[in-house]
Amino acid sequence: AGMAGAFLMEIRRGTQSALLVFRAVAELPSAPMEVSVFADSLEVRSGGSSDAAALPAGVRLAPSSCRGLRRLRGDGLHLRVRLHSPPPSADVVFTLRESLKPNKNYIFYCQSCGDIVVKDRKFLRVLPLPSENWSDLVEEWCCHPDPFARSTLHPQHGDCFLGDTFFLLNLGNDSHVAESPKSKENTRVICKRCKTMLGETVSSDTIKYYVTEVIIQPSEGSFSPTPRSQFVQSVVAQCLLELSSAKSTFRFTIKGDNGKIYILIWLLNSDTLLVESLGSSSSHSDFTLFGDIPMPSSGPVGTWNAVKVLYQPCIKSRNNELADAWENDMGVHPLKFPSETCLELLLILGWSTTSLPPSLRCMNSFQVRNSFY
Template sequence: MAGGFLLEIRRGTQSALLVIREGDPPSSPLDVCVAADCLEVRSGGSRRAAALPAGVALAPASCRGLRPLPGGGLHLRMRLVRPPPAADLVFSLRESLKPQKNYVFYCQSCGDIIVKDRKFLRVLPLPSENWSALVEEWCCHPNPFARSTFHPQHDDCFLGDTFFLLNSGNESHVPESPMCSSDAGHHASQGVSNLKSKENTRVICKRCKKMLGETVSSDTIKYYVTEVIIRPSEASFSPTPRSQFIQSVVAQCLVELSSAKSTFRFTVKGDNEKIYILIWLLNSDTLLVESLGSSSSDSVFTLFGDTFMPSSGPVGTWNAVKVLYQTCIKSRNKDDRRESIGFV
């Protein structure tokens, strides 16, 4: 049996989608057995069985809609007798940063320390990025906050939707990227000058030269949540694969923003304000589990995707968000829309 099988559970609708990954067409007839607490697939002389996660029970009599999808395996829908408990999907950055505790900031790409043993007296959320525009709609007179900006003091940490602001103070772990003088001499137009000025505010990791954020003012640095890992000073640091970290951060941001702002459409921009991808959040109540891949012995459901699997042993289940995305890159088909899963 070449492939495994995947179970996508929806808490809200108390339903599940079973995906059996087989050859197209299958190399031999399949025998699928669905019980309340386990699944089993037989093909030829091979057998694959898996126990369901604790707290999940299927309704075998509800199985319907068995159909093959080209390149996508066999799909089978069913109802749940007992859905898994609701997941707490609070954005981890806001939950983990607390006042009166020491933290270390690491570059996510290489693990280099960029801020060491920093204690915050205040950890405060920032208003949404469009708060000033909303004030103009509410006021019948000129906006009194039009030029207001937020500058944290040395012991402050201000949290935005996708970034956080720190007072740079005497911090020297992450230098600013200098503007190349030879390049500056060849560009005299105002537009290019503004672009160079923007590039000159970038905050770069001293070791791997990755962009971590940007300078907002002479004493304020904006760090992006996708580029920095924060750990308590007493905790040990272990690197996380880049793809896994990005998926987790983006998924948590989507959950937080959709619940706070009642929206499901998002854009992903680069530091140059260029839009690279459009995202529609389909659901955030998914529990995603996958078979380990053993062809002869019983196994349990494990984490979806080879990128997330350890070399051996089961790792349990993952909460996930499901999105529909469309790329905005010229080389891509403008009508190309795809579904994807992001882990929380």
């Protein structure tokens, strides 16, 4: 990419404003440079040469509103600008609750390898579960002994119960479910083909599958593989969006199936649209760790819907006190995934952070990351 092509623009739909960073000007140029901002393009001139980049359709700037121009060494040239018109609206995100319908046949695939986990299952009921720790609050609700003390919310045949990060299925007579090895980890449900953990056995006839480990398709459809890191961050971002909207909670602990906290996440905003040259030091470089490089649009400039989060890793005894405080805070919502997936997510977060301009990587001791969906 040329000089104008090496840029990052972070648009906030709510305020119709944008932060624009020309990353090619990270170091002091050897010759004077002239930067021009037009309604539908950006241009950089230096040493008798010029380079221009057209903005995506639907993104129009108000050049006269440019302000806050400054150059940060190692970062680039920063400025803020307002949009001439509202940016394109975010694509509708279909949650698991919306994608599963009663009286339709579905096939469940292992997300990692595509092996069939559950074949041609029809649900008579698809019901949401209360939050994971709902029973702890029963004493506050009831003035008499706990009426649910001896009952459990297990699905019957034909039921699918949906949790925040998982769904429960009645095992029934389905012979396509993944095997569960008879060992000290006999609660872990493992894919027969690739040995990835898919979920846990809750009881002799109930299995919990994590939403990050399976792909659900209508029986008449076909399996279409999704790059692993792209799938993980998209599913986690959807969980954050759904919970923040439904419960007005913006702080989350990411816990493994072993009970350990791996990450603390603070949802900063969910109305971000990123516009970036695909040839620059992309904030999508985190995908290269797993070999996954999504190309959402053709041409030199791409756009991505994103949620912006602050996070703190909690592995190797880091941030133990903060993790304990968050775990005991009623305003923090726990999200449980397989431990291996928690480590994957931490790697994705880390690679995304290091690809951002240095001045945008931290905020109040938290690290910053844009998660795409």
